[in-house]
Amino acid sequence: xxxxxxxxxxxxxxxxxxxxxxxxxxxxxxxxxxxxxxxxxxxxxxxxxxxxxxxxxxxxxxxxxxxxxxxxxxxxxxxxxxxxxxxxxxxxxxxxxxxxxxxxxxxxxxxxxxxxxxxxxxxxxxxxxxxxxxxxxxxxxxxxxxxxxxxxxxxxxxxxxxxxxxxxxxxxxxxxxxxxxxxxxxxxxxxxxxxxxxxxxxxxxxxxxxxxxxxxxxxxxxxxxxxxxxxxxxxxxxxxxxxxxx
Amino acid sequence: xxxxxxxxxxxxxxxxxxxxxxxxxxxxxxxxxxxxxxxxxxxxxxxxxxxxxxxxxxxxxxxxxxxxxxxxxxxxxxxxxxxxxxxxxxxxxxxxxxxxxxxxxxxxxxxxxxxxxxxxxxxxxxxxxxxxxxxxxxxxxxxxxxxxxxxxxxxxxxxxxxxxxxxxxxxxxxxxxxxxxxxxxxxxxxxxxxxxxxxxxxxxxxxxxxxxxxxxxxxxxxxxxxxxxxxxxxxxxxxxxxxxxxxxxxxxxxxxxxxxxxxxxxxxxxxxxxxxxxxxxxxxxxxxxxxxxxxxxxxxxxxxxxxxxxxxxxxxxxxxxxxxxxxxxxxxxxxxxxxxxxxxxxxxxxxxxxxxxxxxxxxxxxxxxxxxxxxxxxxxxxxxxxxxxxxxxxxxxxxxxxxxxxxxxxxxxxxxxxxxxxxxxxxxxxxxxxxxxxxxxxxxxxxxxxxxxxxxx
Numbered sequence: 184x185x186x187x188x189x190x191x192x193x194x195x196x197x198x199x200x201x202x203x204x205x206x207x208x209x210x211x212x213x214x215x216x217x218x219x220x221x222x223x224x225x226x227x228x229x230x231x232x233x234x235x236x237x238x239x240x241x242x243x244x245x246x247x248x249x250x251x252x253x254x255x256x257x258x259x260x261x262x263x264x265x266x267x268x269x270x271x272x273x274x275x276x277x278x279x280x281x282x283x284x285x286x287x288x289x290x291x292x293x294x295x296x297x298x299x300x301x302x303x304x305x306x307x308x309x310x311x312x313x314x315x316x317x318x319x320x321x322x323x324x325x326x327x328x329x330x331x332x333x334x335x336x337x338x339x340x341x342x343x344x345x346x347x348x349x350x351x352x353x354x355x356x357x358x359x360x361x362x363x364x365x366x367x368x369x370x371x372x373x374x375x376x377x378x379x380x381x382x383x384x385x386x387x388x389x390x391x392x393x394x395x396x397x398x399x400x401x402x403x404x405x406x407x408x409x410x411x412x413x414x415x416x417x418x419x420x421x422x423x424x425x426x427x428x429x
Numbered sequence: 430x431x432x433x434x435x436x437x438x439x440x441x442x443x444x445x446x447x448x449x450x451x452x453x454x455x456x457x458x459x460x461x462x463x464x465x466x467x468x469x470x471x472x473x474x475x476x477x478x479x480x481x482x483x484x485x486x487x488x489x490x491x492x493x494x495x496x497x498x499x500x501x502x503x504x505x506x507x508x509x510x511x512x513x514x515x516x517x518x519x520x521x522x523x524x525x526x527x528x529x530x531x532x533x534x535x536x537x538x539x540x541x542x543x544x545x546x547x548x549x550x551x552x553x554x555x556x557x558x559x560x561x562x563x564x565x566x567x568x569x570x571x572x573x574x575x576x577x578x579x580x581x582x583x584x585x586x587x588x589x590x591x592x593x594x595x596x597x598x599x600x601x602x603x604x605x606x607x608x609x610x611x612x613x614x615x616x617x618x619x620x621x622x623x624x625x626x627x628x629x630x631x632x633x634x635x636x637x638x639x640x641x642x643x644x645x646x647x648x649x650x651x652x653x654x655x656x657x658x659x660x661x662x663x664x665x666x667x668x669x670x671x672x673x674x675x676x677x678x679x680x681x682x683x684x685x686x687x688x689x690x691x692x693x694x695x696x697x698x699x700x701x702x703x704x705x706x707x708x709x710x711x712x713x714x715x716x717x718x719x720x721x722x723x724x725x726x727x728x729x730x731x732x733x734x735x736x737x738x739x740x741x742x743x744x745x746x747x748x749x750x751x752x753x754x755x756x757x758x759x760x761x762x763x764x765x766x767x768x769x770x771x772x773x774x775x776x777x778x779x780x781x782x783x784x785x786x787x788x789x790x791x792x793x794x795x796x797x798x799x800x801x802x803x804x805x806x807x808x809x810x811x812x813x814x815x816x817x818x819x820x821x822x823x824x825x826x827x828x829x830x831x832x833x834x835x836x837x838x839x840x841x842x843x844x845x846x847x848x849x850x851x852x853x854x855x856x857x858x859x860x861x862x863x864x865x866x867x868x869x870x871x872x873x874x875x876x877x878x879x880x881x882x883x884x885x886x
Binding site: 211212213214215216219220222225226229230232233236240241250253254258259261279282283286288289291292295298299311313314315316317318319320321331333334339342343346347350369380383384387388390391396399402 | 752
């Protein structure tokens with residue numbers, strides 16, 4: 184609906200991520216590199232998934248169960264990849280610590296580790312927003328708009344941006360929770376992230392029914408807020424325990 | 430609390446990735462905003478199109494063969510130009526090379542930059558009259574020529590003009606037809622690999638010549654701002670130490686470079702070998718006004734600096750041909766500048782010895798002045814790839830951007846580990862092409878299928 188609307192939709196999906204990037208991440212070059220490599224990893228995961236599912240596409244959009252299988256397999260694959268990301272990060276952490284010893288600087292602080300996790304999550308969120316939302320946003324820069332059947336009250340682009348915002352937030356902060364869970368061996372945190380991801384994915388299935396998005400999107404945002412609260416609580420706990428130790 | 434290492438690691442890499450990203454972004458914007466205008470133009474014949482003019486109605490096999498022939502001819506021309514460059518440099522015609530480079534930069538900024546500005550003005554109906562436009566363009570061009578080759582200009586201006594040159598040439602290249610562009614990119618990447626690593630490669634010869642004379646290569650190089658850190662002793666060596674530490678973790682012995690790194694910044698800017706000289710070789714062409722430019726792109730090593738940095742320069746051969754005849758005449762020759770990324774790959778792991786080269790024991794050069802140097806041809810061909818991806822879809826743009834950046838990162842890391850001149854094109858172009866086709870063929874149906882049903886994960 185004109186360039187202004189297009190930019191508006193893009194910023195709706197990516198605005199908080201951009202703000203986070205500019206204020207926190209752009210100050211430290213290493214975090215920028217982490218964001219880029221994380222985005223690359225999730226792009227590769229999407230390519231692998233699409234390679235796997237290519238023979239079955241296009242799916243018949245009348246029935247919703249093939250999509251459920253699609254979501255379950257995709258989420259499972261991505262969570263497995265998250266574990267791999269964690270293992271690579273552990274090796275990197277060792278390298279960084281060895282480097283710090285060499286240049287006689289302090290080793291990585293816990294806040295540093297959480298920043299790296301945040302950057303990784305931001306890469307994931309950005310990859311999601313770009314590939315699922317921005318790539319179909321190109322017609323929005325033109326003179327018209329589009330309404331989808333599933334959500335007849337809002338333009339399709341608006342709905343897509345709102346969902347992308349929710350997912351970007353979930354991904355960004357799940358990575359922090361996941362890394363903390365893996366490093367502390369906290370089973371609750373380790374399970375929290377895949378479960379949230381799966382539930383969020385399944386909730387979007389509700390969008391299949393006509394008018395379904397008026398139920399699906401609020402539930403999605405409840406999940407997002409839940410993730411944010413859990414992450415905040417965890418980070419606060421980590422910071423205060425360190426303060427006490429210091 | 431002392432500052433953590435997270436503050437300073439990776440600064441050099443970002444110093445190179447940002448201009449590459451900006452260049453790609455601007456080329457994508459130019460392609461998006463100007464592309465409908467060029468669809469109706471008749472195909473221009475340029476050096477990359479000499480053999481075969483692609484027409485959409487040809488069969489696939491015809492297009493493939495034609496594109497391969499085009500690419501082959503182009504690479505041969507570039508190789509010849511580079512050898513000519515080596516010859517000229519060998520006979521110490523450096524003054525001639527520098528002046529020719531100045532002239533070619535003037536020409537690129539004026540004619541190609543001018544045509545792009547004119548298209549933008551036309552497209553967006555910018556209210557500016559022709560006299561003002563001409564004066565502004567003239568000023569822009571002159572300042573550009575001055576900033577590239579003289580020493581008193583702020584480095585930011587020089588960097589901006591380098592990026593501008595890259596943008597104009599890349600935007601020009603995106604006008605090539607599709608099959609030709611892809612085969613050209615792949616062939617150039619292979620040529621780059623051969624020219625830098627093979628013993629008789631022209632770029633390798635050029636670098637060795639410049640090393641033996643202990644001076645910089647005349648080339649067009651983007652030079653990242655030298656990093657000024659609080660602890661200047663460790664700057665520049667950080668990547669090397671990081672991977673030295675890593676390899677020791679893996680029980681591989683890698684001697685850390687020991688050197689006296691003097692973190693002098695003053696005068697560092699002047700000493701930084703920014704002399705990018707565009708070497709141009711005249712085309713023994715028979716078309717009127719056919720000029721050829723060879724731009725050497727020089728890459729300097731990333732880190733270490735203990736080993737003398739060797740810079741490889743890439744010669745970019747660009748051919749300018751003046752438009753002759755009417756628009757519909759088939760023998761329209763369009764100005765085209767080719768900037769093969771010759772040798773820009775060369776990235777030694779050390780500093781440019783030439784820029785400092787003042788140490789008594791020649792093996793150590795001050796690291797202070799070097800940022801990373803990246804050849805201009807690299808900028809151009811990365812942007813061409815992303816620009817061509819932009820003509821398809823935004824998803825491919827993002828995928829190719831990520832692929833190229835990660836290829837660049839890999840090459841830089843490889844550089845700090847291998848410590849010898851490395852070609853910058855192959856990894857990035859290979860990844861870019863692979864990701865483009867994977868995204869276009871595999872990912873697009875998958876993602877668009879789920880998104881249009883408002884299904885996301």
